[in-house]
Amino acid sequence: MQARDLMVEDVQTVSPDDDVSDVLKRFARVEFSGFPVVGDDDVVLGIVTESDLVDLFEPEDETLWIPIGLPPFVDTLTYQIDVPWSEIETGIDFVRESGRPVSEVMTTAVVTVTPETDVEVVLDHLSGDPDVNRIPVVDEEGRIVGIIARQDVIRAFRDDRLA
Incomplete structure (x- = not known):
């Protein structure tokens, strides 16, 4: 199993220039707790989580x-x-704080994987650091092509066991 087998391709992202208040509103409308922050070229620059904003x-x-x-x-x-x-x-x-850009509060040390990354590496990342709850999947140029959340891994293993 590889990252491509676990990832969700429809990734919602935010821009580093988005205001904190706009991102807070977006969190109120979604069922997850973190957005990849991407530049104009879809290259992953960071991650912003609900925890990052609550800390403000x-x-x-x-x-x-x-x-x-x-x-x-x-x-x-x-x-x-x-x-x-x-x-x-x-x-x-x-x-x-609401007018601050996301670039000032996002986490920049982002763990990423490629679609070919083995599931064992994904598991190591998700289990090794309690702050890593999602992993952006990027192509060779660092552009986002998917995302893997902890629940995606759990769901995949459940589905595999039931098959």
């Missing part, structure tokens, strides 16, 4: 430190207040 809107610190003290006092005291930032911060982050 996660508050890093939900603690507000307020300095207490008035000039000319040099020393100030600080008080820690835990504020439920999630709703406020998410809204602010969405406005700030």
Whole structure:
């Protein structure tokens, strides 16, 4: 079995110039969690996942430190207040981050295979790194010709066992 036996040829992709907000809208309409990012020549430049975009809107610190003290006092005291930032911060982050191009948030170290790649190599990639959930299939010039998701491999093995 080779990658061509597992891959889906109808691949939905995004451009590196697409806005984060546009890609978020596309994720809302599809049943998968990652898009290959391709240039005008269909060469794979990266992958953008839901996780990449969610990370943009996660508050890093939900603690507000307020300095207490008035000039000319040099020393100030600080008080820690835990504020439920999630709703406020998410809204602010969405406005700030939504216009960013996908090229700034995509993963550029993309694992790819060719249609002739043996299924064992595909399995090694998908089982070796928990962050690799899909593998673009590319031709000799790096242009996308298909994609293999983990569920495609599972489905192929199931179908093979049932045959």
